[in-house]
Amino acid sequence: MYYGIITIASLMFSMQFLFNQQFEKECGSSTRSSLIFTIGSSLAGTVLLLIINKFRFEFTLFTLVMSVVSSLNGLLYAICSMKAFGKINLSLYSIFAMLGGMALPFVAGILFFNEALTIGKCVCFVLIAVSLFLTFERGKSKNGLIYYVGIFVLNGMSGVLAKIFQAAPYEKTSDAGYSILSAVVTVVMTAIMLLFTRGPKIKISVKSALNMFGNGALGRVANYLLLIALAHLPASAQYPMITGGVMIFSTVICFFTPNKPSKREIISIIISFAGIMALIMLP
DSSP states (O other): OHHHHHHHHHHHHHHHHHHHHHHHHHHOSOHHHHHHHHHHHHHHHHHHHHHHTTTOOOOOHHHHHHHHHHHHHHHHHHHHHHHHTTTSOHHHHHHHHHHHHHHHHHHHHHHHSOOOOOHHHHHHHHHHHHHHHHTOOOOOOOSOHHHHHHHHHHHHHHHHHHHHHHHOOSOOOOHHHHHHHHHHHHHHHHHHHHHTOOOOOOOOOHHHHHHHHHHHHHHHHHHHHHHHHHTTSOHHHHHHHHHHHHHHHHHHHHTTSSSOOOHHHHHHHHHHHHHHHHHHHOO
16 A cells, blocks of 8 residues: 555656746746745645645644755755756756655664665665666766765655654644645745845746646645555655656656657666565565
């Protein structure tokens, strides 16, 4: 059941880029448009999560602290990504982001949360890492080591923070309550940043609003599903599976877009699928 939840969440993450692309085509990729997109997406996610939680708004001090830390981590990741675009190899950017999202929760789960290091986990991790590097394409890179490190650590910390929230013994809200509070804190933080950000005025059309809603609904609900699964599955198993699942679904979706996947990308998803099967079937 919980592997099924992770599969659904991976599909939702994979579909987010479609809404991102459409919004960027209409509103550009400036800092202001990125912040507006974050606010709109977070508001949409908040509304949908409130519906899921039957309009109950929950609060504890620990949940608020974790929401602030999680939102700050997400904003730093977004800022690092915006600064990185045009300065680093975007192929390596994707690899470092996905490796960080897989590796840090994997290591944290084993070292700090007493999760077992199994053959299946190790095989899965190695195969998905190999499949990621198969997608690497050479490109111009301008001394962007600090961006690679930032992307790796900040994306990985999102999974680590989720595990900390789930495992902590302190009084806390439900998973939905935490997800709602995190979305609200993100809106507030991003709105403050927007007040101090200069740039051209961004006109939001109905199409743009729908793209923000689609992105926010998919992303926030997918993260909520991962919190549910994390209460029953180890982080060292869940996050490699998410990374592999996102790679597989993203490549399959590309078959229905003008940007068809290359042979190397097809090989990489076969290897990713083998890694996921190893995780599920091997001891």
